[in-house]
Amino acid sequence: MFEQLPSPESLARADDAAVVSAIEAFGRAENSAAAARLAAVAELMARRLFDDDDERDKWACDGWDSVAAEVAAALGLSHRRASGQMHLAHALRTRLPRTAAKLAAGAISLRTAATIAWRTKLVETSEALATIDAELAARAAGWGPLSDSRLDTSIDAVLDEHDPDAKLEYHVGARARDIQFGKPDDTTGTTSVFGSLTSPDATLFDRRIRAMIANICSDDPRTVGQRRSDAVGLLLSGADRLACRCGKSDCGGAGTDDRAGTVVIHVVAEERAVRQASTAMTRPARTPSNQAAPTETEAAPTESGEPDTGRRPAAVLQGGRVVPAPLLAELIATGATLRPLRAPDQAAEPRYRPSAKLAAFIRARDLTCRFPGCNAPAERCDIEHTIPYQRGGPTHPSNLACLCRKHHLLKTFWTEWAETQHPDASITWTTPTGKTYTTYPGSRAVFPNWDTSTAALPPAAKPAASDADRGLQMPKRKRTRRAEQAQRIKSERARNGSG
Incomplete structure (x- = not known):
């Protein structure tokens, strides 16, 4: 399927021309591998989605989200990037087979194929789409390197000839604006x-x-x-x-x-880092010119008697971004509130909602959503019970984890997914196909000396019979994802035609 590629040893003996040829060969192989990956994603979509009788299509976390979660876990991507891969995979399989064939052969780049898929998304009739796909696939192989604007213009020239109303005009670009x-x-x-x-x-x-x-x-x-x-x-x-x-x-x-007083951000730091930062610079007088956004710095405990290695310990935002020592010192010098992070009690709390103390520990321990590939900051996540509270799951650190709202809904309502939390705070996720992926709390990487292990819990109780009706509680969409997309395309074409 892929051409034979040179080994690093053979490249070391090759001349410059051979090295450049090897780079080109690796580029073709990369495009072919991308085509194969997208074909596999499209196959999974074809098996799981597009059932007109599936009532879950109107769920806020629908079948598309379930497949996107599985793709994200398999590829180590965020949910959004996995969804983007699915859109491209579906377009190449169902709308642009000749473009897909050129990508698989290494004749065009993944960037070119993705741009063709994006800019032809408003083409509706199968006849026009087949003509445009064939012409773009033939032309694109000979375009060579193009800038983004020239690539867009080259694709639009074909669209203008066969389906002018499908060109992406200003209002489409305006609707795609984002920060x-x-x-x-x-x-x-x-x-x-x-x-x-x-x-x-x-x-x-x-x-x-x-x-x-x-x-x-x-x-x-x-x-x-x-x-x-x-x-x-x-x-x-x-x-x-x-x-x-x-x-x-x-x-x-x-x-x-x-x-000051408008926004609070949370920084998690080792106690030694706070001490070092506090003495790294003399705290200036609190004058109006050096006020800063209020910060609550939570000091993560370390093992007693730990030797000082001389290495500056890490501090991170909830979300995992590193705060270097000079910036931590500046935050403390300009008035950040320091609050020690205490270990939670060993006993479970007698309520569904965790206390502020326990919630602070869970967010500092996890730092991000605990689903594979998701990097949503813990402060924007729900704190969910791994074993549902309704099934006897305790409000205890061994049974609590941060999940963004999308993955919280996935775990709660899609029974094909399973989640198991271990005493060391690792979580094993089991996908609908039986694949398993293990995630670890974000603090494990930046605070290796912080032992976040907690007590083991008894196994979960068997689901109650009423669990079969849990989908009735899922937030619903007004229209299915496919109906929404069809309406957007119809509206955009109507605007193009009215111009």
């Missing part, structure tokens, strides 16, 4: 923000930032870029004034930035 936080290559302690706004909103945003930094004097130590970044942070917290940091009492730009 995202974080990229894999972010520098520690910072998070990238990227996305799109409508042009008028972007203009207003830029003018607002310019106005906020206009009163900063020339002695402020920050660069213009840093000032703009701080101004955006202020706007996101609900404040609208950026204070100058020159430190001069007579500066016209001095004053409060109003972040």
Whole structure:
């Protein structure tokens, strides 16, 4: 299925031309592997979805979500990225078979195939789609490297010829606008923000930032870029004034930035890290120019008598992002509230909802949603009972874990999924096909000396007969996912045609 690829040893003996040829061969193999992976995803979808009589299609966590969860677990992806793979896999299998064949042969890249699938999503008739697929597959193999804009233009040229109403116009781009936080290559302690706004909103945003930094004097130590970044942070917290940091009492730009009291963020740190950060810099006087967003820092306990290795212990946000020692010191120096994190009681709590003390421990231990591949921050997750409370599951750390709302619904209502929590806080997930995946609390990686093990629990009771009706409690959609998508396509084509 795949061409023979050179080994690292043979590459070390090859000339430059042979090395470049090897890179091309690896690229073709990567595209072929992507095509095979997407074909497998499409096959799983065909077996699990598209049953018109499945009442679960109107569940808030529907069959698509169940399959996306299984794909996410198998590939180590987030739920959103797995869903994106499913959209592409389904399009290549059912709408664009010739484009899929070119991808499988390594003749076009995954990026090209994905762009074709996206930009042809409004084509409705099978005749037009077959013609467009055949023509794009033939042309794309000879396009060579193209920029994003040239690739879009090349695809649109074919659409304009065969189905003009299927072209993605302005309003489609506007509907796809979004703001995202974080990229894999972010520098520690910072998070990238990227996305799109409508042009008028972007203009207003830029003018607002310019106005906020206009009163900063020339002695402020920050660069213009840093000032703009701080101004955006202020706007996101609900404040609208950026204070100058020159430190001069007579500066016209001095004053409060109003972040204090607007938002609380949680940082989990080892006790040693807090001590080191507290002594790393002298705490300045609490003047308006150095106020910051309030932070609650929870100190994770460590083993007694642990030798000091000289390594700076980690601190993390709930969600897993690392807070470097200088930033932790700055947070403490500017007034963060320090709160020790206490181990929970060994006895179960006599209620369904965990106490604030127990909830703080669970969120600090887990840091993120405990479903495979999900990185939703613990502070935005539900604290759920692994063994349902209604079946005798105790409100105890060995039976509690953080799950985002989507995976909480999946675990609660999709009986094909099973979850087992162990005393060391690891969780084994069993998929509808019987595959098992084990996740560990996020604190295990950053706080290896923090023992979060808790008592073992008795096995779960057998489901009650009433459990068969649990789907009646699932939040419902007004329309199925397929009906919603069909309506969106119909609306977009109507707007294109009215232009």
